[in-house]
Structures are given as C-alpha cells and as structure tokens.
Amino acid sequence: MLTERQRMILNAIVDDYIRSAEPVGSRSISKRGDVGYSPATIRNEMADLEELGFLEQPHTSAGRIPSHKGYRYYVDHIAPGNLLEPAELDTMRTFFAEKLNAMEQVIQQSAMILSHMTNYTSILLGPEVFHTSLRHFQLLSINETTAVAIIVTSSGQVENKTVKIPQGVSVSEMERVVNLLNSKLINVPLYKLKSRLYSEISQELERHTSHYEELLLVLDSVLDNDNEQRVYLSGTTNMLTQPEFKDVDKVKNILDLLEETPTLMKMMSPTLGGEGIHVRIGTENNHEAFANCSLITATYSLEGEALGTIGILGPTRMEYARVMNILGILSRDLTTLLSHWYK
Structure with missing residues (x-):
C-alpha cells in the first residue's frame, strides 16, 4: 500500500510522462503546484517507488518512467470526473441526436470520432458479430x-x-x-x-x-x-506518430495484429469483460504485439445484453482518465440510441 505522498508523486510522474513522453526528474515534479515537496524528498520517494516496481529508470536518463505496475495503480485509482471540453461533449451529443437510419453508419462514425478525439487507434465491433x-x-x-x-x-x-x-x-x-x-x-x-x-x-x-x-x-x-466487415478500425496510422513506436518492426507487429480479425474479436468480446470500462496494460493483453500498448474497452448493450465493444489502443503512456471518460460517455450513448431504435 502506497503512502499518500508516494501516491501523489507517482500520479505526478505518470501525468508528466503522458504529456511529454520523456523521463521525469525530481526537480520538474517539485515545481508542480500540487505536489509541494523538495527535490531531495521526491528523489527518495522515487527510489522507493522504483524498488517497489512502480517506476523504471531508462539507462540513458536520470529521470524515471512508469512501469506497467505503475500504470495499473494509476488507472485503478483514477478519480471519476468529466475531463472533456464543452465543445467535445457537444460534438458527441450532436452526433447521437441525429436520426441516422443505419447502425453500420453509426459504428463507422463512432470509430472516426474516437480516433480523432484521442489521436489513438479505435476498434469497434458491430452488434452483428455477437x-x-x-x-x-x-x-x-x-x-x-x-x-x-x-x-x-x-x-x-x-x-x-x-x-x-x-x-x-x-x-x-x-x-x-x-x-x-x-x-x-x-x-x-x-x-x-x-x-x-x-x-x-x-x-x-x-x-x-x-x-x-x-x-x-x-x-x-x-x-x-x-x-472483417463487422470490425471497424480508425486511426491505425496514429501509432506512427507516437515516440514509443519509432521502431518500424514494432509498429508492423501491431498493424499486422490489427488485421487479424479473429484475434481482435477474442480480445474485444463483451463476454470476456462484462459491463463498465476495462483497461489492459502492456503484457495484460496476452499478446506480444501489444506488449507496449494499453487497450481500454467498454461495451454497449440492449435490454441488458452486451451487443458490441468499443475500444482505444495506444501506448502505455496513454491519457487514461480522458480516454476512459470518452469511452464511458460513448458506450452509454450507443446503448441509449439502440434502445430507441429497437423499442
């Protein structure tokens, strides 16, 4: 169990690393207004967090980066809240307020909205699949x-x-x-x-x-x-813009896996996750190609029965709180839309 100070410092490191993609040092953390500890105190806590497995130190840097265990702790203790701008919320609400006639069009547009809002790769399974x-x-x-x-x-x-x-x-x-x-x-x-x-x-x-x-x-x-026609992808090339994936072979493995529909269906199946938001970090995805990625998914349903899954795939250095917030809103809106269509 982490102390309150360790939790605060770990959260600050994860936040900074998500934004910068660069190892985080004690001095930069001490300058944050929400921390309030000296660089020496922060260095000691960072050393303890590294020993506990929550942080890692790249060989070429004095700073630290979160480990998969650190990301898991961060995700499990994210405080709920609305992190979207009013304009972003309006975009989503306006889309679902429109009277679209084809479910397939909704799914395709949803995938595009997700990848555009997050700059990650979106994966959606149409309800026909299940x-x-x-x-x-x-x-x-x-x-x-x-x-x-x-x-x-x-x-x-x-x-x-x-x-x-x-x-x-x-x-x-x-x-x-x-x-x-x-x-x-x-x-x-x-x-x-x-x-x-x-x-x-x-x-x-x-x-x-x-x-x-x-x-x-x-x-x-x-x-x-x-x-394949029932699996919708958008923003697959967004992987190429992430600093973690400058290695062409690493990106190729990810893109190859995104073309393996049966594998994606198994990873995204609603029966495996149940209701709510589910986060799989790095090796939790049980696939080597996704070992440096995080997959966040949510289901949408009709009359309590899960019909499909929406997901975001990105690096482990992901904006977890924001993505989880977006997926939560989108899954609820899809469920509401389906309930109106199939009354």
Missing part, C-alpha cells in the same frame, strides 16, 4: 457439379454462395450434411460457426460421409461470413 446467429442452412443442387449454399440469419438476412460439389458426392450425402449443420449450428452466433465446424461438425462428417475432407473444405468456405 448478436446475429444462424437460423437455417440449405444446400441446393444446380447441376451435378454446382450447388447454392443458403444461410438465413436470426436478423432475417439471407446470404447465397455458389459452391463446387466435390466429385462423387451423392444427393443423399448432401442431405446428411445439411441436416447435420441444422441440428448442430442453429442459434449459434455467426462468429462461432467456423470454430464449431472444426470442433464438432468435422468429427460427425468423418463418421457419416465418405468424402469427409472435400466436404469440410466446402463448408469452410460457406461459413466464412466475412467478419
């Missing part, structure tokens, strides 16, 4: 070599895909496949269809059909529901 499920599957033969796969979703959307029928597959085998999918995958969310195909359906196919591998490839292509 809320829409499979209602019915059908496979209709056109001729001996071609069929049309029809997928009907719980939202009433119908998707058609033309597929090649593997040589030697009989009509009765196709019927067994259709019956199998309808019995196993009805009411399964769309984003889980591919994983269920390999975890459950593949074993059944192997037992009941003589063309197991060929049919598995066909179903793989049919159940590929183009999830």
Whole structure:
C-alpha cells in the first residue's frame, strides 16, 4: 500500500510522462503546484517507488518512467470526473441526436470520432458479430457439379454462395450434411460457426460421409461470413506518430495484429469483460504485439445484453482518465440510441 505522498508523486510522474513522453526528474515534479515537496524528498520517494516496481529508470536518463505496475495503480485509482471540453461533449451529443437510419453508419462514425478525439487507434465491433446467429442452412443442387449454399440469419438476412460439389458426392450425402449443420449450428452466433465446424461438425462428417475432407473444405468456405466487415478500425496510422513506436518492426507487429480479425474479436468480446470500462496494460493483453500498448474497452448493450465493444489502443503512456471518460460517455450513448431504435 502506497503512502499518500508516494501516491501523489507517482500520479505526478505518470501525468508528466503522458504529456511529454520523456523521463521525469525530481526537480520538474517539485515545481508542480500540487505536489509541494523538495527535490531531495521526491528523489527518495522515487527510489522507493522504483524498488517497489512502480517506476523504471531508462539507462540513458536520470529521470524515471512508469512501469506497467505503475500504470495499473494509476488507472485503478483514477478519480471519476468529466475531463472533456464543452465543445467535445457537444460534438458527441450532436452526433447521437441525429436520426441516422443505419447502425453500420453509426459504428463507422463512432470509430472516426474516437480516433480523432484521442489521436489513438479505435476498434469497434458491430452488434452483428455477437448478436446475429444462424437460423437455417440449405444446400441446393444446380447441376451435378454446382450447388447454392443458403444461410438465413436470426436478423432475417439471407446470404447465397455458389459452391463446387466435390466429385462423387451423392444427393443423399448432401442431405446428411445439411441436416447435420441444422441440428448442430442453429442459434449459434455467426462468429462461432467456423470454430464449431472444426470442433464438432468435422468429427460427425468423418463418421457419416465418405468424402469427409472435400466436404469440410466446402463448408469452410460457406461459413466464412466475412467478419472483417463487422470490425471497424480508425486511426491505425496514429501509432506512427507516437515516440514509443519509432521502431518500424514494432509498429508492423501491431498493424499486422490489427488485421487479424479473429484475434481482435477474442480480445474485444463483451463476454470476456462484462459491463463498465476495462483497461489492459502492456503484457495484460496476452499478446506480444501489444506488449507496449494499453487497450481500454467498454461495451454497449440492449435490454441488458452486451451487443458490441468499443475500444482505444495506444501506448502505455496513454491519457487514461480522458480516454476512459470518452469511452464511458460513448458506450452509454450507443446503448441509449439502440434502445430507441429497437423499442
């Protein structure tokens, strides 16, 4: 447990480092009006904070920077409050007051607003990813070599895909496949269809059909529901403006991960975080590419059910209080908007 003086000094160091991206020394902290301690006293406390693991000292500097543990303490003890300018609040409120007809447009615009207001990268998952499920599957033969796969979703959307029928597959085998999918995958969310195909359906196919591998490839292509269109990114190049990411290889790893939709969906899934604001700092993200990043997320819901997630990705030297404040407002406004639309 930190003393009140240690907490004050740690907060001041984090605040200064967030603003400057430069190691913070005791003299600069002593000049702050809200601290009120001598440089010697602050140096002693900084040494103790470093020994406790809350601060780190770069080899090339006499100053200190926050460690992941220091950021975690800072985030966990942020005092709630409104840190936005009136003009920024008006921008968000005006946007949600407009009567937009398409949810997709709202999601896309929300992503742009977030990245613009924070200068970080925004990630949003549309509600279809978690809320829409499979209602019915059908496979209709056109001729001996071609069929049309029809997928009907719980939202009433119908998707058609033309597929090649593997040589030697009989009509009765196709019927067994259709019956199998309808019995196993009805009411399964769309984003889980591919994983269920390999975890459950593949074993059944192997037992009941003589063309197991060929049919598995066909179903793989049919159940590929183009999830990338349901993940919205904005401000990905903002990473390039951060001093921490001058290393091209480091940035490339981050940008590559942002293109891995299944990984993003897993990291952003509402079922993993629940309600409220959630902050994952550095290695808490459980992915090497994000080891020097922080990901802050919030969910939006309809009638108590989480429909999607909004998130901000930036360096660990992030304006946590401001970003958390923005996400809290945006998630509440999205929830309000959805409740009006779906009354």
